[in-house]
Amino acid sequence: MRRPGPTGRWPACARLRHAVSARVWRFRLFGLLAVQAGVAATLAWFVGAQFLDNPSPVLAPTTAVGIVAASMGTRLRRTVELLVGVVLGLAVGDALMSLFGIGPWQTGLVVVLAIIVAVLLKGGGSLLTQAGGTAVLIATLEPPVRELSVPRFVDSAVGGLIGLAVGLLLVPIHPQRTVQRLAEPVLDPTIAALHNLAAALRRRDLGGAEQSLTGLRILGSRMTALDEGLGAAQEVVRLAPLRWHQRKILAQYTRSIHHLERSLYGCRAVARRLTKALRDDEPIPDEFAAAIDLLATSVQTLRRTTTPERADPQEGRRQIITAVELVEKAQGEAAPDPTRPHTHRLGYSGMIAAGEFRTASQDLLIASGLDTEEAGALVRRTSGRDEWD
Known part of the structure; x- marks a missing residue:
């Protein structure tokens, strides 16, 4: 991904490619x-x-x-x-x-x-x-x-x-393809913002973290459009005879999209807390940045499960679980005796970000096809914190 030049503007060729891709997306x-x-x-x-x-x-x-x-x-x-x-x-x-x-x-x-x-x-x-x-x-x-x-x-x-x-x-719309195309302007910026956030954390770049947070915050209107597209697609499969056969797959896809949206809101909460941690000069171990990178990669992996090739969701799930393990390493070992004080590797905002990260990971696992109980148990078992819900 090309970055803006010293003036803060994108190179002409990059702007041209972006304009062409935006118009191709609108045509599709x-x-x-x-x-x-x-x-x-x-x-x-x-x-x-x-x-x-x-x-x-x-x-x-x-x-x-x-x-x-x-x-x-x-x-x-x-x-x-x-x-x-x-x-x-x-x-x-x-x-x-x-x-x-x-x-x-x-x-x-x-x-x-x-x-x-x-x-x-x-x-x-x-x-x-x-x-x-x-x-x-x-x-x-x-x-x-x-x-x-x-x-x-x-x-x-x-x-x-x-x-x-x-x-x-x-001539009814194709429900799944329409929703996928509405999801593209949500997923692509989210993945890019998470990778940029991880890079900013490694550099302890507060400005870069704030830009990533802003990039996640401005996706609200696109998520609204995605929700409206889901509603329209559900009506099409309910009323259009040519699309009745897609009811089951659209129901599954709708459930995944809803939990994916919840996960993205969770990622925004993680970015907000980690930006606060940088502002307060709290420690942020490299494992946390690696976990965010891996979570972004898992979103990219899971989106391939809805393409015609239907990639196996197991790879994306493994990436999510590995990311949770990295966050636990960043957080530090919990004291075996809860009555005894112990030292964490994260500060106050970092600890809250770790909890938000686990919640976002659980929603992402549900979006991959796991049921709620299975996803929650898997995250708790991975984190070694059975008291977390």
Whole structure:
């Protein structure tokens, strides 16, 4: 991994590679969206023209594309709320504009009534926003159209339903691949931050440790996106017949992701405590830095267990256990008699970091496929501290 130059900026070639890889990642994640939107627009136009007797079915494909785009990474409930909001805004706008015409006070009245109706339907924020926004568009951009064989809100509703059908029935996302691609921007920076933290600990570089801690802290929004992607993937395997066969494997993968996230939060706690230890000039043995390096390597190893090659998780588990052993060496031998004082190799913050490290290791073992009791017993046995839970 190339590091920034003396000015703190990345070399031009490194920035270029990063930009290209970021765009490739976005294409892999959202590329299917273009196909879904194209199919939905085609079907919505065809249905609007052939079955709704609309010579210019603009609203049907527009709504279909909007629903496909909105459904990417969101829960089905919010997507349905968006569809209902569009239809509701169109219905209220068409009804009132045909009576009162177009103007400033008419626009305000349409928005107020559309949102009131949405509130009475107990809609959420998405429904309220979409109903008001669509009402504004209808009141300001679209003149009232009379003598239509099919009302425009019906045209829009059909388009939205086609968009939902395309996303769930005809061209559904691949749940596991989608979640894996959402996990990449979480795992890669985490692994890099842990390796950088270990290097900073060896140099007793407080600035480097603080940078690593910051790198772990800013991953919160990416973890939120990963959780939303998991929710969307679970809905797809529940509702899309083409993905029903993936229910079992996605359930296992979801459990692993949740415990992996917990482990990453634990790693952030370790980084925070060790940064405090450096700031307070506490001793940090080299074994602790080696343990962090090895834990980062185990995350990289375990991620290969979810690839098509399906690597054996045993290697990653051995790395985790070895890392726990290294932390125990860094911490020092526990006194055989708990009533007698003894000397630790770590200071106050380092001791807390050791406990957080064991917790993170246990969650990582569970993410590898072990059950909770087995993972806890293995960590306790390795640490030689059976009283730890």
